[in-house]
Amino acid sequence: MTQASTRNEGRDRFEDSEALRALLTRLHDAGQDAWRNDPEAAALMRHAADKYAALARKHGLDPWEAASAAFEAMRGAATRRADDPWAVVTRAVQVTCIGEERGNGLLCSVHQARRPRYSVFHDAERFSDRENPLTDYHPAFHVDPFADDAHDDSGEDEDLLLERTMNVVSAVEDTIAFLSRVGWAPETARAGVEYITGRLAESVSRRSAFEVLRRDRQARALLDLPGTSWTTLLRVVLGNPDPALAHTNAGRGMLVRLLIGEPLRVLWRDDDLVLTAGLAAPANGSEEP
Structure with missing residues (x-):
């Protein structure tokens, strides 16, 4: 006691x-x-x-x-x-x-x-920690068919590879021209699209590239873009990442639409695309959210 x-x-x-x-x-x-x-x-x-x-x-x-x-x-x-x-x-x-x-x-x-x-990341997990295989539910293993085509060059001859490279370059230039015509400053449009395509080339899919870029504050600072303009630019160029829209024009984005053969004049007739891209141009007074 x-x-x-x-x-x-x-x-x-x-x-x-x-x-x-x-x-x-x-x-x-x-x-x-x-x-x-x-x-x-x-x-x-x-x-x-x-x-x-x-x-x-x-x-x-x-x-x-x-x-x-x-x-x-x-x-x-x-x-x-x-x-x-x-x-x-x-x-x-x-x-x-x-x-x-x-x-x-x-x-x-x-x-x-x-x-x-x-x-912000979750704890590390072993493949055996869950009943279902990791590839069945983890988005990192959900391969975008378009990204697959863009990265799988095995077995192709040099002529086909050169043609594909030229198509990508053409799609990028057409995207820049489109944005410039709807109100984006040409230098801003070029810097933004080239930055996006550069990060896309390093990603496993457009969806993962979208998520990485959406949180990329350094890119917004370098390009001096408001949050609304940056997010809209990603949707216009890469497409909306919502799986429900994957096979729609909004889900594909300009780059994919141009790469699968849609001419630029068809995109000019897409009123939703023209209006969305035009209203998001920084010169139109977009504000930081």
């Missing part, structure tokens, strides 16, 4: 923010060896392991990993100067636990897992 009372008194002492501040200040002033040799420091770390054990287990970690994060936070000057030192420590432990969990799931470092460009 006496030992339990002593432990409770220790917990109550450590939970007091001012007492924690005083202890952290004393340990800081005592030098680097104080954390290693001071008995109160050891008791504080045991208390931190107990305090954050539930949070650590929630993220699949050992309580002492949370205590380690608390130790790093406690050594900082910001913690000693904070209005509530425990609030600073708790937030630091929470962020570290989340980062460790995401890093373990993504098979990358905690530093990378904390960055938005990596944290």
